[in-house]
Amino acid sequence: MRPSKPGLLVGLGVIAAVLTWSGLQIWVSAGHAEPDLVWTTVLTIGLLAVAVFGLGWPVKQWVEGDKGRRIDALRAARTAALAKAASVAGSLLVGGFAGWVVHYVPTLDIAARRSEAVVGAADVVVSALLLVAGLVVERWCRVPPDEDDDQNRMQVS
Template sequence: MKLTSPLVLLVISAAVGTLGWLAALLTTRYSLNTPVLPLNGLITMGVIVVLTLVLGIRVLRWRNGNKKKMLNPILAALTLVLAQACAYTGAVLLGWHAGIFVDQLRLWNLRSDQTLAWQALAMAGGGLAMVVVGLMVERFCRIPPEDGEGEPAPGLQEKRKPKAEGEYAYRGD
């Protein structure tokens, strides 16, 4: 499985940010409510971030030497999937709310109450936290290379012909 590219997440955030900016522009023009998640969404985002981080630290501890107890491979795979989902979701939330915040900046001096702008900024910060934790935990789930990484697994060794005179595929001592 490939690691999530931060560049892909940046492109997703930029595209969704443009959509968020357009949505905020249209809702302001037609006197509709601006599409911002409520602040209690930060609680949900925080729970997801903490859960992802706790599971990632568990995998990291096992990977770095605490191998007395076997790690459930399904749990490790689910941790990886959760980390990737956290990163992608955070990129979408970051982009959407950053786009709304940019739209609210042009109205900053015209409004006496800037709670919508601060709310969008807080949600964008929560999205950024999700991206950072998702990418970090995804790297926790990587298995370090073994000593003989270039060698095929036992039983799957291919038969090869000697490349030069005197080189053999096996030693018959």
């Protein structure tokens, strides 16, 4: 599995922001009210970021040489896949909630809109934490090349 590419993650975030913003514009122009943003989303995404870090920590310890506790290879691979999913999901969520906040910017003088924008901004922050958690745990799951492999390559050359 290859590490997440920053350009792809930025592109996904921008696409999500544009789609969210334009979708909200169409929804409102059709006479509908915007769905409410709720604080439980902030809590849920924050807990996901903590879970990704928590699941990646034992793999990091093992990769760095703490071989006292055995780590199953399948668990490490699943952790790497979870980290990749977290980075992609975090990117999409950052973009989506950023599009939502941009939708509220013209009406920030209205108290209800301002409170929705605050919740949206908090969602952007915790989504960015999920993105960072995914990228960091992806990095933790990288296994350095064996020294034996390097020596064998040097001898063959």
